[in-house]
Amino acid sequence: MDIFADFAARVAAALKTLYPEASAELIARAVVEPPRDPGHGDLSSNAAMVVAKPLGKNPRDVAVALAEHFKSDPDVTSVEVAGPGFLNFRLDEPVWHRILKSVDTLGAEYGRSDLGRSEKVNVEYVSANPTGPMHVGHTRGAVFGDALASLLAYVGYDVTREYYINDAGGQVDVLAQSAFLRYREALGAVIDIPKGLYPGDYLKPVGAALAAEFGESLLSRHEAEWLPLVKERVLAAMMDLVRADLANLGVKHDVFFSERTLHGQGGDIDLTLQWLRDEGLIYQGTLERPKGISHDDEWEDREQTLFRAKDFGDDTDRALVKSDGSYTYFAADIAYHRNKYLRGFKHMINVLGADHSGYVKRLQAAVKAVSGGEADMDVKIMQLVRLLKNGEPFKMSKRSGDLVLLSDVVEEVGRDATRFMLLYRRNEQAMDFDFALVKEHTRDNPVFYVQYAHARTCSVFRTAESELPALNLNAEHLAAAPLELLVSPADIELIKVVAQWPRTVTAAALAHEPHRIAFYLYELAAAFHAFWAKGKDDRTLRFVNPEDLKLTLARLALVGAVRQVLVNGLTVLGVSAPQELS
RNA sequence: GGCCCCGUAGCUCAAUGGAUAGAGCAGCAGCCUUCUAAGCUGUUGGUUGCAGGUUCGAUUCCUGCCGGGGUCGCCA
Known part of the structure; x- marks a missing residue:
């Protein structure tokens, strides 16, 4: 309600x-x-x-x-x-009591709605290149996408969580070459990793596995022969790493979509480009030199195959074919989004990093073109996360040696804190992620504040059970609690916060802004902590009151409702609700 | 130079176009024979970067500036 x-x-x-x-x-x-x-x-x-x-x-x-x-x-x-x-x-007071009653009746359903009317929506997030373990730069988008998908499911959308595997470009050839080096290393060769190849140790097990599978048989073969074999195996191994990292963070996907399946003769890219040609949306032409390229020698005027992105709101038309004849990344992406549309998605959401913000318009242009204007695409850009350690920001890059891994962060501060902190900012706001702060157990750190509120609700029930063994606290008895006794300003105030949960959910879902859930939970936690403290000065405001069992029962129903809403919200965010803090 | 994001209290950040712009931290003043003080209460602090426009009403929408960040033909 x-x-x-x-x-x-x-x-x-x-x-x-x-x-x-x-x-x-x-x-x-x-x-x-x-x-x-x-x-x-x-x-x-x-x-x-x-x-x-x-x-x-x-x-x-x-x-x-x-x-x-x-x-x-x-x-x-x-x-x-x-x-x-x-x-x-x-x-009138009975209105608030009715709301409280509905929380009890609806339980986990309180806040759910049919806003989405079971419409299909595709949420694509992470989609990190499968060239190694995930680093911190991926974390924000992973958590955001996961929470947004849960939020949309909560309000009645038919959500598909998708990961696009960029396994078709030159990067994966480089990856395979890097793995091949490790393969030779595993066979006893002394290797030197040239610049441009991936130096990470995580490829050593892949090299060892290749050595175990192929022995020395690949050494004498030409690259054209071993490359596909190595590529297939190293990609599988890298995706295993990625999946493990995601699982560790509690991030789920329904579909892992391989870019490679779009390529090849008669594949989706061929079909899509043919379709676009038939629609008159492709032509041969030249582009103007972008202003960012200042030196003439860096620019070569060349006639190329272009998509009329400008007709769909982009700043310029976009190339589809590289000079070596292969497709551009964008060509594959158009095909991919046509594929989504043909799978029945009229709502699409992409979660991208800030470095891809220049990509938004062409993506939306592509979706508009391939769906004949029927599908909409919202792109959520994750602004940068600056990782601080001792106040010093440090850079991370997958190619550099000292990379900060997602798994390092989760190990250091925990899954819950990582998720909640990253969700406690608007996505469009650049943020600092301070290791020290995230580990603090104070009000400074919202995740502990909210989890502590939940633990306290549980603590109240434990106290009630031990101090008032005569009081029947089973669900049925609680549901029949005399809520009309909750008339103090403190009671009503807290119920009013509980009453805002459904509205918060709806607004967050419509705006595609999961951070609103996190802020609401903080507010609810604050309201609960405040009520708790009032019991110190005024014993009649205690939740557990041996002198008034009826009022105690009603209060416990209120505490139960607060606990339920905290659980519902934390569940949407993928953060646990511990019974007690150790 | 083009495009995108940001600019709100000393600091970190909120506020589907609503009324006197809110929290936390820091500062100041209080509360532990307590249902867990990992908490609570009070208080100080503002020309929402600047200038226009739309509106009954603008932190929010539009235009132009200023400052910070990101990005910029065939990498993914």
């Missing part, structure tokens, strides 16, 4: 009754929100201000008419017209 959506519907109905001439679009602009200032009541609507001008009315008059209309609503204790035409509602 979302009280805000509920009242938005009531306001819309009232507008329709009072002003039959108002269009549906106009009415849809009216919203119901929690006012920032609690002095303005429980709910606030801008309906009168939004509707007044198009209807040629005075906003205050409209507001007064609406207020009059709501006077007969039994859930409303007062409606006020304030400021330029705000409508401020105060709700």
